[in-house]
Amino acid sequence: MSAIPEAAAREAQAVAADVTRADARVIGDDAEAIEVARDLASAFAKEAAVRDRERRLPYDEADAFSQSGLWAITVPKAYGGAGVSFVTLTRVIEIVAAADPSIGQLPQNHLGLVDVIALTGTDAQKRFFFGEVLKGRRFGNGFSEKGTKNVLDLRTRVVRDGGDYVIDGTKFYSTGALFADYVPILGLDDARRAWLAYVPKGTAGLDVVDDWSGFGQRTTASGTVIASGVRVPAANVLPAYEVSERPTLNGPVSQIIQAAIDAGIARAALDDTLAFVRERTRPWVDSGVERAADDPLVLREVGRLHIQLHAADALLERAARTLDEIAAQPAPLTEDDVARASVAVAEAKVLTTEIALLAGEKLFELAGTQATLAEHNLDRHWRNARTHTLHDPVRWKYHLVGNYYLNGVKPARHAWN
Known part of the structure; x- marks a missing residue:
């Protein structure tokens, strides 16, 4: 098995999530993003206290949030997105978080993962994954692990096997994974370099467990993600190590x-x-x-x-x-x-x-x-x-x-x- 693929190998066809929702609105500019955020916040605030008290997971709200187009506002303009400023991005997140911070936290990792695609993806990967994001597809996360030396000490493996990658490991603090169309999982290869495998929901061997019991941010569903021999094509895997190197x-x-x-x-x-x-x-x-x-x-x-x-x-x-x-x-x-x-x-x-x-x-x-x-x-x-x-x-x-x-x-x- 080879730890690090050639760039050309990642041009193979990516596996898409099976999503039944209609395509999302596409936001055109910064002003529209702020306006949409304010409208959503007004709706999200109405039952925020009830959702927290009853730990009622915000499935409908997550759909409304991503369908609004706000999860795609950082997609670069060259790929059809609004490419909003960081000033606008922070304002949007603050507005929604003031209404319900659990909902406001859901796109936190998604937006960081969009940035990873922009920084490390091939053109084919950008066209595919940015297209998915513009349709309203959501990324969760499988980053952190419990019981390791520190947050950068990972046991999860993402290893090349022919034209695919195989992922094995257990994650926690997986905010948004329960609501996600893709669960990007961070793991190390044989050379101990970090890779992100964007795993479509429903992939064999992927299990998302709702076991988050934190006394705050109660409805983020930040529980466990288990990958047992999960297999995805190389086109679904990005070299995460590059964003720090x-x-x-x-x-x-x-x-x-x-x-x-x-x-x-x-x-x-x-x-x-x-x-x-x-x-x-x-x-x-x-x-x-x-x-x-x-x-x-x-x-x-x-x-x-x-x-x-x-x-x-x-x-x-x-x-x-x-x-x-x-x-x-x-x-x-x-x-x-x-x-x-x-x-x-x-x-x-x-x-x-x-x-x-x-x-x-x-x-x-x-x-x-x-x-x-x-x-x-x-x-x-x-x-x-x-x-x-x-x-x-x-x-x-x-x-x-x-x-x-x-x-x-x-x-x-x-x-x-």
């Missing part, structure tokens, strides 16, 4: 999407805080005011929360503009370009992480004891923030930023930077 924006892109989700969680928590304090909360007995909304100490904290959210949003937009500026350069990306992008995104991610957690906690302090009642399910904001921000530790973002500015050390290139 050479300078690319894949890591910063992955990270800025996560930061946008956290900003959405923060905004939702703060909006619910304001509504509860205005409508339900009693003023403290020593405040001397008739309404909790006039309590000077409450006003002080609400002001502080808004300032911190606005600061997080400003750094998020600054990071997105940095990515747009670097991506627009005619020259190939350099290590310095990628380092600058990673640091800008890390700075934003520090603030979006901290405001998401703070807003979820402060909600109860400001809204009062009644806000803890199960009927309101307001604890979902903190649970969602605490769960999603554990993707990578914010303490290492501080380290990354400080080491860059003080010592000129460039961040390591991987999906968490």
Whole structure:
């Protein structure tokens, strides 16, 4: 068996997912993407608390989301997509995540996988997979594993066998896999290089298990993916190792999407805080005011929360503009370009992480004891923030930023930077 295929071998016909949904809307530009996101968010927000409480998986909502065309907005214009800016992409994700962060998280890995295709795919692979994405097909993920030394320590194997690849391994934290048309699985070849096998749903040997029991992001179905002798043609396999071996924006892109989700969680928590304090909360007995909304100490904290959210949003937009500026350069990306992008995104991610957690906690302090009642399910904001921000530790973002500015050390290139 050969570990690494020739490029020509990957030009063979890819295996497509068997999908019965109608083709999706194709979004044309940035303004349309924002408009569609706002319309969807309004619908998704209506039963977000109920879905969380009952752990009702959002099958219909996932269909509406991908059928809207928003899962395809990063497909390059040369292949029929809108090729929206990173500023627009982060805004779209934040808008949807504020309505329901579990739904907002579903395309997180999908969008990163679209980027992998753009960076490493042959023209034939781009035409095929971008065509699928424009039709509304969804990528899940089979990346992380439990019980290994660290997130980059993989046991899953993706090994060449004639004209095919054979995949064996078990994955966890597989957000979106249950709703996916393709489950891209990350594994190592005989040379310990990482490959991504885009496995169509229903492929023999592929099993997606709904065993996610996290107390937050409850309806992302981020459970187990098992590949037992899964076989796909070489056309369905891409050299994932290339996105880290050479300078690319894949890591910063992955990270800025996560930061946008956290900003959405923060905004939702703060909006619910304001509504509860205005409508339900009693003023403290020593405040001397008739309404909790006039309590000077409450006003002080609400002001502080808004300032911190606005600061997080400003750094998020600054990071997105940095990515747009670097991506627009005619020259190939350099290590310095990628380092600058990673640091800008890390700075934003520090603030979006901290405001998401703070807003979820402060909600109860400001809204009062009644806000803890199960009927309101307001604890979902903190649970969602605490769960999603554990993707990578914010303490290492501080380290990354400080080491860059003080010592000129460039961040390591991987999906968490």
